[in-house]
Amino acid sequence: MGISKLTTDKVKERVDIEEVVGDYVPLKKKGQNMWACCPFHNEKSPSFSISPAKQIYKCFGCGKAGDPIQFVMDIEGIGFTEAIRHLAGKYGIEVEEDETRTPEQDQAQNERESLYIALGFARDFFVKNLQSPEGKSIGLSYFKERGFTPAIIEKFDLGYALDGWDNLLKEAKSAGFQEEILLKSGLILQKEGDASRVYDRFRGRVIFPIHNIGGKPIGFGARILTKDKNQPKYINSPETAVYHKSDVLYGMYQAKKAIRDKDNCYLVEGYTDVVSLHLSGIENVVASSGTSLTDGQIKLIKRFTDQVTVLYDGDSAGIKASLRGIDLLLEGGLNVKAVVFPDGEDPDSYSRKVGTQAFQDYLQENSRDFIGFKIGLFQVEFAKNPIRKAEVIREVIQSIGKIPDPIIRSVYAKEASTLLEVEEDVIHTELNKSLIKTQKDQYQKQQEFPTQESPFEEFLPTEEKSSFSEILKVQEREMVRLLLNYGWEMLDQEELHLCDYLLSETEELKFETPVFEKILITYRQILSRGEVPTVEFFIRQKDEEMRQVVIDLITPRHEVSTAWHEKHQIFITSETDNLSLTGFKTILRLKRRVVQKMMEEAKLKIKTAESEKEADLNIDELQRIYFELKKVQLEIDKELGIVIG
Structure with missing residues (x-):
């Protein structure tokens, strides 16, 4: 069903642009307006203006503009009706359905909205399963074994998928969901060679719901608890119309306020790392869910802070293999620090091993900027090998060259000179070569793919x-x-x-x-x-x-200072x-x-x-x-x- 005009009018009267945008980006007051770095494109200085008096936003960089409802539609990638529902939930406004809609109109309602409803139903189903005999003995026992409290389980909507071929399918069908929507949401699968045979994607696993920035479930991660070599340890929802892995970080919904307040984001690898850090009192943490970092995920972090601290497992080989992520973070305009845990430990295991206070102290005492961290990784290798040292110098310079801010680049060049015992002039010379090459590459790319002209140019x-x-x-x-x-x-x-x-x-x-x-x-x-x-x-x-x-x-665009x-x-x-x-x-x-x-x-x-x-x-x-x-x-x-x- 659609939403009544009365509900839409109530939402329009109640919404406040500052509150709505403030849920997604940190705002700073300048004159009569609020300003932020635009959440829709990369930029170093704020050009995204919010006018509380006029209840509108406008980006002078990319041209995006609108009212609070349009902002939710743009940032969440949803339709008007869905945005109204989202804002009604935020402000506690009761949603009245439009009874005048025809069955044909109901059937043709937005597919994305149907997917959200189906995924929300699945989330509730998995949560409810924790109270079943099977859920208690397997799923709930696993969570308790890891020290997850009832409050944490509720906070992350943790659940359990029953061990059967069609438990969710049957429940969803009885609730009126069509197979087509369940397939498009990634909750069920079709058997190869037999389209008539469908079954649950998640079976006999603990469930970690993945939320969008507004708190709606958009996908699921599921961990098996048995030692079946024929089954992967984790399986995840596929890409859907509402779930794009490259633009999502696990735990961002629960972490966004803490990230803004602390002005720092801890970046870990897995679901349980995020939950364990929350148990240790550290809420400004998100996970890339085992995938390589993407531009979309980096932009998501930058909406809330410019500071990111990467937490690495105590495995030097694995750390060296994932250093590319640091370069991407630097390129995205973030200030990067890193923490390495002792050999054989990860954030989850180490937090449970040493306790809350000791874990927090460890993060504070062992946080190093990316230059010291990167050089320290290879120090033993190049101590007696000049050729390897030259390679490391070039790698460090390439990383510095990724930083957009020239002042920060200069500071890190000076620090690298000291740590590597190399003349600062040499560092700057090589850095300039790297920057020129990068600019040439960007120019060639622009010639191949010219940028679109501003709509107001x-x-x-x-x-x-x-x-x-x-x-x-x-x-x-x-x-x-x-x-x-x-x-x-x-x-x-x-x-x-x-x-x-x-x-x-x-x-x-x-x-x-x-x-x-x-x-x-x-x-x-x-x-x-x-x-x-x-x-x-x-x-x-x-x-x-x-x-x-x-x-x-x-x-x-500008205001005269008072x-x-x-x-x-x-x-x-x-x-x-x-x-x-x-x-x-x-x-x-x-x-x-x-x-x-x-x-x-x-x-x-x-x-x-x-x-x-x-x-x-x-x-x-x-x-x-x-x-x-x-x-x-x-x-x-x-x-x-x-x-x-």
């Missing part, structure tokens, strides 16, 4: 786009920006709104930029109905282009100090560009008439029109204070 006054037509777009944009931001403000000493003035002065103009013309037409239509054209109305339009442009126009006035008594005028003058000059600049474009068109017609000697083109008349337009331009220039020699 066509409106910017760049040198490459200096034609009168392009500059006219800039003035159209400015006029629409004023209309949207201050249209309903009263003009000083005049009994009319700014929107009345702007619209009357542009009544006979047709804007060349289609989206701006569309906004103007919509604005006029709303006014003609006797309604107020609010920004909220435009933001909630289904027209994606219009919605994105409106958000771009109402979101300021310190200018409060601390230094420096007063800076703003466009709102005299809206009458601001509106007047905006219209003049727009009309000036329109006149200049008409003059250019007249000049072209004169050239065409002269070159082709066409009798039907009256050159004298065209010249007269041109000079009349020139007079208009000069009058406008005089009003604007523009002096042209």
